[in-house]
Each structure stands twice: as structure tokens, then as C-alpha cells.
Amino acid sequence: MKYLLWDFDNTLAYREGAWSGTLHSILKRNGIHNINLEDIRPFLNIGFPWHSPEIPHILLFNGTIWWEYMNEYFAEIYEKVGINRDQAINYASQVQNEYKNIEKWHLYDDVIPTLQDAIKNNYKNVILSNHIPDLHEIIDQLNIKKYFDGIYTSGKIGHEKPSLKFYDYVINDLKIEKTKCIMIGDNYNADIAGALHAGIQAILVRKSNDKNYKFYSQDFKQILKIVRQISTIEEGGISTATENAVCGN
Template identity: 25%
Template sequence: MTYKHLFFDLDHTLWDFERNSAESLTDIYHNFELINHGVMSLGDFVRAFLEINTQLWNDFDRGLIAHTYIREHRFRLVFEALKVENVAFGSALGEEYLKLLPQKAHLLDGAVALLEYCANKNYQLHIVTNGFDSIQASKMQSSGIHHYFQHVVTNERAGAKKPDAQIFAYALQAAGAQPQESLMIGDNWEADIMGALRFGIDAAFYNPKKVSFETKPTYDVQHLDELKSIL
């Protein structure tokens, strides 16, 4: 298959969400002196946040909650999970987290090498993300990868989120691309892979944990370097 357009997810596919998030949460833990507010373990704080945040984004992908719910409630839910009675603190932490997180620059192993490889091969590169417009733009600036991409399609711009067909239609139209000349690359099975496949776009599943599903993606890779043999 000869592709012209590559559509990348951002978080967990190129941008190292877990590492960047953990660094941001560590800053928050110390800056807000959470140990004095009943959060006795930094590790428990980070683990609870990542678990709850993942579930909230899964609920968002399934259309069960809105973006605003994630922003407004995730730290409250973290405190509840840790049995810390300080809900009022959550709002300030949420604002600080959204300020710190996009400033973090860690990318997943092989991300820059892959983007450079694709750029040298004259692929047209684009981002398709369910993340917040301004937050995603800041992440790409901070990590130094914004210049690789011609279009950044968010659910805010498209008026729909992955896996809805509308966001893929919007992305293809923005890029001037046809489904048969396009490849979606992402880590989220439902949002990235099934969303693309249902729209007639080939999909490469970035799958470092080797998760298996009944439906087969076009490609299944455990490391970003493996995509070079495909492209």
C-alpha cells in the first residue's frame, strides 16, 4: 500500500503522557505540600490520578461525559479514592495541572526518529486528537514536534471526537486526502483503530502492551521504529 497522508494520535502515541503527567503531578505534590493535607504517598497520588484520568477519558471517548467534566472532577475523584477530605483543593490543582502538563517535553522512544524518517520520505503528516485545542498545541510546541505537521485536527475543530466518522471526514477534507492513501497511527483501539477502519482508513495500532482483539488492525506494532518497515 502506498500512503501519502499519515494521521497520528498525539497522547500515548508520540507524546509520553504517563511520564509528563507523573512529572507534573510530582511538582504539584511538592508545591502544594499535599503530604500536609493527608496525601501521604506521592506514588499513590500519581497512580490514583493516572487510573482515574484514564477511566474518565475512556468515558469521554464513549460519549458518556464531556470534556468539562474531566477538568472539573478528576482531582476530586483522586482525593476521594485516596480518602482525603479536601475537595475544595481540587480546583486549584486542576488549574495548576493544566498549566504544568503542556510544558513537559518527553516523547515516546522513537517518536522523533519516526517523524524525521516520514518527513524525509515526503509523507504529509497530521495530528488527529480528542485532546483540548490549546493544550495539544502547547504540548507539540514544548516537545518540538509542531513543525512536522501540516494539520492538527481536534474534536473542538471538527465538532466530533474519535471514533466518530465526522472527525475522520473533517481530517481528510482538511488534508485534501483520500481514505485509500491515508494511514491512522494510534494507541487507542476504539478511538484510533476502529474509528479509522470503519471509515475505510488503514490503521497502525501502536501496541506496546501486546493487547489482542478479535478484529485485526492493518498493522500491529510494539515500537514506533517498526513503522519504518511499513512506510
């Protein structure tokens, strides 16, 4: 395998407070302290583009661009928690910069050593994320851009994982064979099932393995070991029984 396709959020990095924390921080900064994080969080379970991966952005956004569409969504959330329309629009316009606040973004401690190890072993790292169109700005400020040969975000592609169109776009743009890459991510549906449906092998990381997926590890140090095991399996080198034994970390 030549290319390692990495999910970003909750695989390589995480944002403190995520989206609910972003919206809540803006309220506090504007002197509103009677609305709690728990008041906002339930409204974020639906409405993002990745909640409707079967719908291309061109249809979902109906003539608007990513942040225009999302700002209206955020304004509606602010209204639902009691903010008047004019203030809601104002606060929503602040979400983009607040979400990208680099002080709130953190790499997992095991990420850079793993990326460095992958490069030393002649793998190329590529990011595939359901994310904002300006994801590259976060990656630049985290000082990890040098570890990647490509950064792909659904906010620019116009399709969300697990859509086949998302994966096909990346494969065609990189001009590589699907058999030459492995998807690595924490979301079973988007990263694992989506990749497998696209004909790409995948490794589940970080999250608990509720699906009992065979290529799984919570330990990032095991990822390259599993990558090599997948390569060996595809070459017919070991049995299915051995595969299950060595990959069930």
C-alpha cells in the same frame, strides 16, 4: 498513500506520570504528602471526554468549555481523596499548566528519525489525537511542529476517536481521500478500529498486539515498510498470505 495520520500520546510522546502524576504533583507542591499516587489513579479510569466517545462535547459539557468541564472533574477527584471543596477547586485550576509542563513530556527516541524519513519519502505527517485543546503548545515546545502539516485534537474538534465524526472532520478539513491516508497509533479501539470503521487503513504500534491485528509493529523503523506494503496490497500486488507474513512484525 500520501498522508500519515499519527496519534500523539503513547505513540509519538508520553507525559511522565500522565494525569495521575499531574494531580499528585500539585498536591506535593502545595505541601500535601499524605495522599499517594495510587489514591488518585483509580478515579481517572472514567470521566474524561474520550471515555465517552459516543457523546459530542457540546452535549457532554452542557454549556461549559473543555477546561471548565475538566476542572470540575479534577476538583471532584481531589474531594474524593480528602481535600476540602475550596482547596480542591484551587488545585484543579492548577492542572492545566502542570499537565503542559514540558519538563514532563518526552518524545520516543525513534520518532524524529521516522518523521524525517516519512517526509523524505514524500509523505505528509498529521497528528490526530484525543487530547487537550491546547495540544499545539506541547508540540511547539517539543520542537516537532515543523514535521507536521496539521494538528488535530479532539479538544478543539468536539468529538473523540473512534467517532466517525472525528475522522470525517479531519478528512474534510484536509480535503483528501480516505484512501490517501493511514492512521498510526497505539490504541486499538480509537486508532485502529475507529479508522477502519471510517474507511481508513491503520497500523498498530507500541502496544502488545492482543487482537492479532495484521498491520502491527513495535518497531517504528518498520512503519514505512508497512505503509508501502498496504499500498501494494490495495493495488492487488501481493496475496493475503504474503501480506500476513510481511506485516506480522
